[in-house]
Structure formats: structure tokens, C-alpha cells
Amino acid sequence: xxxxxxxxxxxxxxxxxxxxxxxxxxxxxxxxxxxxxxxxxxxxxxxxxxxxxxxxxxxxxxxxxxxxxxxxxxxxxxxxxxxxxxxxxxxxxxxxxxxxxxxxxxxxxxxxxxxxxxxxxxxxxxxxxxxxxxxxxxxxxxxxxxxxxxxxxxxxxxxxxxxxxxxxxxxxxxxxxxxxxxxxxxxxxxxxxxxxxxxxxxxxxxxxxxxxxxxxxxxxxxxxxxxxxxxxxxxxxxxxxxxxxxxxxxxxxxxxxxxxxxxxxxxxxxxxxxxxxxxxxxxxxxxxxxxxxxx
Amino acid sequence: xxxxxxxxxxxxxxxxxxxxxxxxxxxxxxxxxxxxxxxxxxxxxxxxxxxxxxxxxxxxxxxxxxxxxxxxxxxxxxxxxxxxxxxxxxxxxxxxxxxxxxxxxxxxxxxxxxxxxxxxxxxxxxxxxxxxxxxxxxxxxxxxxxxxxxxxxxxxxxxxxxxxxxxxxxxxxxxxxxxxxxxxxxxxxxxxxxxxxxxxxxxxxxxxxxxxxxxxxxxxxxxxxx
Numbered sequence: 229x230x231x232x233x234x235x236x237x238x239x240x241x242x243x244x245x246x247x248x249x250x251x252x253x254x255x256x257x258x259x260x261x262x263x264x265x266x267x268x269x270x271x272x273x274x275x276x277x278x279x280x281x282x283x284x285x286x287x288x289x290x291x292x293x294x295x296x297x298x299x300x301x302x303x304x305x306x307x308x309x310x311x312x313x314x315x316x317x318x319x320x321x322x323x324x325x326x327x328x329x330x331x332x333x334x335x336x337x338x339x340x341x342x343x344x345x346x347x348x349x350x351x352x353x354x355x356x357x358x359x360x361x362x363x364x365x366x367x368x369x370x371x372x373x374x375x376x377x378x379x380x381x382x383x384x385x386x387x388x389x390x391x392x393x394x395x396x397x398x399x400x401x402x403x404x405x406x407x408x409x410x411x412x413x414x415x416x417x418x419x420x421x422x423x424x425x426x427x428x429x430x431x432x433x434x435x436x437x438x439x440x441x442x443x444x445x446x447x448x449x450x451x452x453x454x455x456x457x458x459x460x461x462x463x464x465x466x467x468x469x470x471x472x473x474x475x476x477x478x479x480x481x482x483x484x485x486x487x488x489x490x491x492x493x494x495x496x497x498x499x500x501x502x503x504x505x506x507x508x509x510x511x512x513x514x515x516x517x518x519x520x521x522x523x
Numbered sequence: 524x525x526x527x528x529x530x531x532x533x534x535x536x537x538x539x540x541x542x543x544x545x546x547x548x549x550x551x552x553x554x555x556x557x558x559x560x561x562x563x564x565x566x567x568x569x570x571x572x573x574x575x576x577x578x579x580x581x582x583x584x585x586x587x588x589x590x591x592x593x594x595x596x597x598x599x600x601x602x603x604x605x606x607x608x609x610x611x612x613x614x615x616x617x618x619x620x621x622x623x624x625x626x627x628x629x630x631x632x633x634x635x636x637x638x639x640x641x642x643x644x645x646x647x648x649x650x651x652x653x654x655x656x657x658x659x660x661x662x663x664x665x666x667x668x669x670x671x672x673x674x675x676x677x678x679x680x681x682x683x684x685x686x687x688x689x690x691x692x693x694x695x696x697x698x699x700x701x702x703x704x705x706x707x708x709x710x711x712x713x714x715x716x717x718x719x720x721x722x723x724x725x726x727x728x729x730x731x732x733x734x735x736x737x738x739x740x741x742x743x744x745x746x747x748x749x
Contacts, residue, residue, distance in 0.1 A: 433629070434598075435572060
């Protein structure tokens with residue numbers, strides 16, 4: 229049966245090239261969704277990474293009290309990272325950053341004392357989790373220690389980022405499903421057309437007593453072979469594209485590592501491409517032949 | 524062996540292809556089916572192959588009601604029934620050898636058995652030297668002989684030949700009729716559908732004459748009278 233399928237392929241070269249080409253496109257769409265899913269996750273994460281909330285402590289707050297607060301906050305499950313910045317460190321940071329600005333430095337000298345407050349920089353895992361963290365800090369026990377939490381100033385930005393990233397994810401999922409369906413339909417139709425050309429052949433086979441599995445077998449094998457070659461071509465295209473665009477992508481999104489991602493997930497990507505190609509080939513051939521087996 | 528019992532076939536909305544047709548064919552008989560185009564000859568053969576279903580009546584093949592055969596079991600019926608068509612119905616992408624061999628592959632015969640049987644049947648139809656040719660590389664007569672070889676490969680109990688000489692010149696026509704007679708001599712029942720007057724008159728075999736879907740004559744040694 230495998231050889232019958234292979235012989236059929238060899239004798240109908242033009243149609244097979246068209247099938248492989250269309251299936252390559254379908255498999256590319258399916259596997260690029262996998263790639264884009266991770267790229268978009270990287271982008272969403274890097275945007276969310278930039279969001280944090282600073283808790284400023286009153287000037288008279290003792291360092292050990294602040295560190296105690298830090299320990300308590302660290303127990304909140306939503307917290308990803310806490311950085312303590314003492315008054316001295318804040319001053320040093322300011323001086324380092326604005327040392328070349330005589331106006332600012334003169335003003336600082338004029339004040340005479342260290343005007344900066346000790347702070348805790350808090351990062352949550354997700355943008356929507358800041359609300360919970362802030363409500364925890366609003367409890368009366370912290371009133372005497374905390375000067376201000378800059379969440380309310382940043383709240384609109386944080387919420388906008390949260391809405392944006394969650395919309396991005398939702399749109400991505402819907403868009404992906406539509407694309408996969410379209411790609412599968414196009415591939416299915418191409419295979420259906422090529423089997424349509426063989427409808428007379430299928431009818432004759434039925435009339436001379438061939439069983440359904442015997443007629444269907446070679447077409448399904450052809451579908452598998454087309455899917456296999458489509459997956460191989462697709463893998464090559466992906467390898468070349470991720471390698472070619474690696475430096476440009478790195479420039480736009482530092483740390484993305486397109487080619488490194490491809491090589492790290494090589495077998496997974498190949499498996500996705502192989503399975504999507506072969507499954508598409510099998511299902512399309514199976515359904516397309518069924519119609520002509522009713523003789 | 525084959526029994527038609529009050530068979531009618533009506534194509535929607537009101538085209539009557541066969542109208543209350545009844546007859547019986549015994550094993551090893553050679554039966555000619557004659558009639559004008561549209562008389563119902565092809566419909567009748569399609570009913571035997573279960574390619575079509577009758578609107579009413581019953582068809583028995585070896586005592587089995589063809590209508591009750593499940594779709595999955597149809598291949599078994601068709602392997603007992605060799606069909607030869609006017610347009611040959613050969614697979615253009617397969618060689619002569621493959622066109623015959625796949626009918627055996629379908630039943631899971633071994634390569635050795637296939638090679639032996641195909642060679643034998645090609646020898647019977649006189650095409651032993653054309654095994655590697657594709658149908659497009661053969662003459663009309665040769666194509667029809669390939670079709671007959673394919674029909675014979677399962678050693679069927681009955682051969683249904685639907686206008687097998689319709690596309691052939693007189694020389695090749697005679698060739699095919701001789702081949703069908705030879706097959707019948709080996710013990711296979713043959714139903715030959717034709718509207719070739721000379722063939723019918725020269726054969727002197729049982730002839731069923733159809734007109735507008737009805738049997739108007741069924742003679743032991745028939746002649747072509749329409």
C-alpha cells in the first residue's frame with residue numbers, strides 16, 4: 229500500500245508539488261503561531277517587568293522596622309521581587325544620576341540634609357496583583373511607617389498595561405484559531421481537488437471489487453508523504469528565517485534570542501510541524517475519498 | 524444463478540428505465556441483451572453490480588438478495604462478478620500489469636500469486652508482451668482485452684459485458700466476441716449487452732430483447748429483431 233501511494237505520487241508530480249506547497253503554507257501558519265505565542269509572551273512579560281510600585285517610608289522610620297515590613301510583604305504570594313533602597317542609597321543614586329547637573333546639585337547642598345526617603349521597590353508577578361499588595365499595605369499597622377505608596381499615581385498606567393496585555397493575549401488566541409482553521413481548510417481543499425481528479429479511478433476500483441481500505445490507503449499514504457515533506461520544508465524555512473532575523477530581532481527586543489529559541493525548541497517545533505502536516509494529510513485524504521466510495 | 528424478480532427502476536422524477544422485468548440466468552449460460560439506446564440494458568447490468576438499487580422487485584445472485592448486501596460486503600459480490608465496460612474503465616496511471624494486479628492486491632493475494640495469475644490471464648487475452656504499457660499506449664481492442672483480463676482475474680462466476688465492442692472496429696469486435704465465447708467455454712456465465720445486429724445473429728445464443736424498459740422477447744437462439 230505504501231508503494232502504491234508512492235507510485236501515485238511519482239506519476240502525478242505537478243499536483244503533488246502543489247499539495248506540498250499548500251501544506252507547507254498551512255504547516256508554517258500552525259507552527260509560526262507556536263513561535264509567536266512565545267514571542268508575544270516575551271513581549272508581554274518585558275512590558276510587565278517594567279511595572280513596579282514604590283513604598284516610601286517616613287523619614288523617622290527605623291531601618292529595622294522597614295526590613296520587618298519587607299519580610300512581611302515578602303510573604304504575600306503575589307510578590308515576585310522586593311528591593312530595599314535606604315536613604316543613603318537613594319541619595320547616592322541621585323548624585324550618580326544627576327552629578328553633572330549643577331542646578332540640582334546646588335539645590336541639594338542648599339537643603340543641607342538628605343531629603344530622600346527609604347523605600348521598598350515591589351514587583352508583582354502580574355499587573356493586576358498590585359491592587360492586592362497595596363490594600364495589604366493600607367492596613368492601620370503600617371500608618372505610622374509609610375509616607376506614601378506611589379501606586380495611585382501609576383495606577384492608570386498599570387491598569388492600561390494590564391488591559392493591553394490581556395487583550396493582546398485574547399486577540400492572539402482568536403486570531404490564531406482563525407488562521408489555523410483557514411490554513412487547514414485551504415490544505416484540505418487542495419487535497420480534495422487532487423482526489424477529485426481521481427474520482428473515476430476510485431469508482432472503477434469499487435466496481436472491480438476493491439475494498440474501501442484498499443482504495444483509501446494509497447491516498448492516505450500520499451497525504452502522509454505530502455505532510456512529511458511539507459514539515460521538512462517548513463523546518464528549513466524556519467531555521468533560515470530565525471537565523472536571518474536573529475540579530476534584527478535582538479536589536480528590537482533585547483534578550484529575545486530568536487534563533488536560540490528555535491534551536492532550544494528544535495524537536496518540539498519539528499514535532500508540531502510533522503504532526504500538523506501528517507494529521508492534515510490523513511484527515512483531508514480520508515474525508516475527500518469518502519465521498520467517492522459510495523458507488 | 525441470477526434471478527430478476529419484477530424489477531422496476533425509475534429515475535426521478537418519472538423516467539422509467541426498467542419496468543417489471545423478470546428473468547433467470549442459469550450457470551454457464553451465454554446471454555445476449557439487446558435493445559436500442561435507452562432500452563435499459565446498462566441499468567440492468569448496473570443493478571447486478573449493485574451500482575444502482577431497484578425501485579421495486581428483487582434480484583437474487585446465488586440465492587442472495589443483492590439489495591440486502593451491506594456496503595462493506597459489496598466488494599465480495601463484485602469479485603464474483605467481472606465487469607467489462609464500453610469505455611474500458613482502465614486506470615490511466617497504471618500499467619497493463621498493475622491494472623490487473625490491483626484487483627488481486629485488493630483481496631490480499633501474495634506477490635507470487637499475483638505474478639502467476641496476471642501472466643496467465645494476459646496470456647489468455649493475448650497481451651503477454653504488453654505488460655509494461657500504459658492504457659494510452661494501447662489500441663482500443665487491446666484496452667478492451669485488458670479490461671476482460673481484469674474482469675477474469677478473480678475467476679468470477681459471471682461476466683457482465685456492457686457494449687464491449689461499442690468503440691471497436693469489426694476486426695477487433697470479432698476478436699473480443701471470440702474471447703468472450705472462450706471464457707464461456709471455460710464455464711463462466713456471460714451476459715453480453717450489445718446493439719450489434721451481426722454479432723447477435725452470428726452467435727445464435729439466448730437473447731433477451733429490451734424495449735422501453737420491458738422485456739419484449741426472450742429466445743433460446745435469438746436473432747436481432749427490433
